[in-house]
Amino acid sequence: MSIVVRPAELEELQGLxxxxxxxxxxxxxxxxxxxxACREELSFQPQDLQSTGIAxxxxxxxxxxxxxxxVANAEADLMKLFIEPTQMRIGVGRVLxxxxxxxxxxxxxxxxxxxxxxxxxxxxRNNGAYDVGxxxxxxxxxxxxxxxxxxxxxxxxxxxxxVQ
Ligand SMILES: CC(C)(COP(=O)(O)OP(=O)(O)OC[C@H]1O[C@@H](n2cnc3c(N)ncnc32)[C@H](O)[C@@H]1OP(=O)(O)O)[C@@H](O)C(=O)NCCC(=O)NCCS
Numbered sequence: 001m002s003i004v005v006r007p008a009e010l011e012e013l014q015g016l017x018x019x020x021x022x023x024x025x026x027x028x029x030x031x032x033x034x035x036x037a038c039r040e041e042l043s044f045q046p047q048d049l050q051s052t053g054i055a056x057x058x059x060x061x062x063x064x065x066x067x068x069x070x071v072a073n074a075e076a077d078l079m080k081l082f083i084e085p086t087q088m089r090i091g092v093g094r095v096l097x098x099x100x101x102x103x104x105x106x107x108x109x110x111x112x113x114x115x116x117x118x119x120x121x122x123x124x125r126n127n128g129a130y131d132v133g134x135x136x137x138x139x140x141x142x143x144x145x146x147x148x149x150x151x152x153x154x155x156x157x158x159x160x161x162x163v164q
Pocket of ligand 1: 023024080081082087089090092093094115116117120122
């Protein structure tokens with residue numbers, strides 16, 4: 001299966017926001033009010049196309065994932081990484097992580113921070129990130145999330161475990 005990564009386009013941002021919510025729901029947040037509280041943080045706005053980097057992964061079946069990064073002052077933030085629920089665990093997340101790392105590095109970042117959903121933290125550890133503490137959720141008051149970092153200066157995709 002080939003996975004193509006390309007920049008996101010304005011007219012697909014609404015669909016990509018819906019993908020993020022569907023993806024977030026896989027961790028069993030069956031409380032609709034929890035997902036509603038996350039909706040704003042998981043939504044893309046048109047201006048994001050200028051202020052951040054957004055890429056989508058596509059297979060023959062269409063768009064299967066999205067990633068968003070922001071770079072400022074040599075530091076990057078992984079703002080979103082969401083895979084279509086039916087397409088998880090087939091390598092799409094890793095491909096989009098590689099894109100994020102390479103894009104952040106090419107824009108001059110030396111580290112990339114990740115405030116992870118607890119269910120996704122191990123995925124990031126498997127892909128070169130290490131824990132640096134916790135961060136307050138931007139959506140749910142009082143909820144703390146694992147905070148991780150990837151050193152971009154010392155870490156190339158081939159050095160990260162299992163990355164092709
Ligand atoms: C977390 C997420 C991005 C991973 O993407 P994915 O496409 O399913 O992962 P991949 O198939 O690329 O997996 C790459 C490697 O990570 C491992 N992995 C994937 N998800 C994992 C998880 N939740 N926990 C532990 N390991 C995980 C895979 O087994 C694989 O390792 P291997 O090659 O040694 O077997 C995806 O599951 C997702 O979108 N989850 C829901 C939304 C979410 O929480 N996003 C992150 C917000 S911070």
